[in-house]
Amino acid sequence: MKKIVINGKEEKFNIGKIVCVGRNYAKHAHELGNDVPKEPMLFLKTSSCVINSGEQVEHPSYSENLHYEVELVLLIGSTLKDANDKQARNAVTAYGVGLDMTLRDLQNELKTKGSPWTTAKVFDTSAVLGDFVSGDNYELKGNERIWLSVNGEMKQNSFLNNMIFNIPTLIKYISSRMTLEPGDLIFTGTPEGVGRVISGDKLEGGIQGIGKVTTTIK
Numbered sequence: 745m746k747k748i749v750i751n752g753k754e755e756k757f758n759i760g761k762i763v764c765v766g767r768n769y770a771k772h773a774h775e776l777g778n779d780v781p782k783e784p785m786l787f788l789k790t791s792s793c794v795i796n797s798g799e800q801v802e803h804p805s806y807s808e809n810l811h812y813e814v815e816l817v818l819l820i821g822s823t824l825k826d827a828n829d830k831q832a833r834n835a836v837t838a839y840g841v842g843l844d845m846t847l848r849d850l851q852n853e854l855k856t857k858g859s860p861w862t863t864a865k866v867f868d869t870s871a872v873l874g875d876f877v878s879g880d881n882y883e884l885k886g887n888e889r890i891w892l893s894v895n896g897e898m899k900q901n902s903f904l905n906n907m908i909f910n911i912p913t914l915i916k917y918i919s920s921r922m923t924l925e926p927g928d929l930i931f932t933g934t935p936e937g938v939g940r941v942i943s944g945d946k947l948e949g950g951i952q953g954i955g956k957v958t959t960t961i962k
Contacts, residue, residue: 746794748819750838750876757819760928762789762871763918764844768907768933775936784909784917787861789844789871789931797874800962801845803943804867809849810941810961813934814892814900814949817842818911819876820928824919832915835924839884840876841951843892843959844931845869848940871931875955882953886910892949894941902935904951 745756766785767773773780795801803810821837844865851864884904892900909917914932918924941947941961950956 746791746873747796748838748840748873748876749796751878751881752875758927759791759794760925762791762793762929762931763922763924764789764865764931765909765914765933768909769902769935770908771902771906771936772934772938775938780908784914786918786921787865789866793866793868793871795869795872795959797872797957797959799869799872799959801843801869801872801959802962804847807847807850809847811846811848811938812892812894812899812941812947813844813846813938814890814957815842815844815934816840816890816904816932816951816954817873817876818915818930818932820924820930821926823926824915824924827916827919827924829912829916832912832919835915836879836911837926838876838878839882839951839954841874841949841954841957842931843872843947843949843957844934845872872957872959874949874957877954884911885953888952888954890935890949890951892937892947894939895946899939900935900937900949902937906935907933
């Protein structure tokens, strides 16, 4: 079981699948030279990728371009298949802040070959979970600030309402393609400003009203 810190208290969850949304901020899609998607673009991580805030991200030896991506993370609390609007709105047990670490050089190589991104996204320590706040204790407004700094320098600075697809839309879409179950996580995408980090770099990110996430690169 993995730890998730909700309302400042550690709780243990059997994390199921981790569904990640790519290119959900238009400026991020543009900064990497990609088209803005017309429907949510999905990929998966495994629960073995997860570490908690304060633990170190291990830089894989087979990559020379490790990138950070700060994201709003949703903890799903009910089983959903083909969710309607009401079910989608009520499905989130907690809102969190996380980091989706990405091997950008490997991802670009795989994209060029037309191959899946899996090995660029799925590696030990590639999903960092920070603070979560219970949906019973916090009503997400949708305009919260999301940010990340590296060694004290601001790199990502945006607002959740810049997401192309909002939370109910994402949950409805994902549940139309696969069953969502309690303990599943949804990484909702990252804003512009992603970049390379190297050994020794210190990362701190946060979302207004939810909390923070921190890590260092090993």
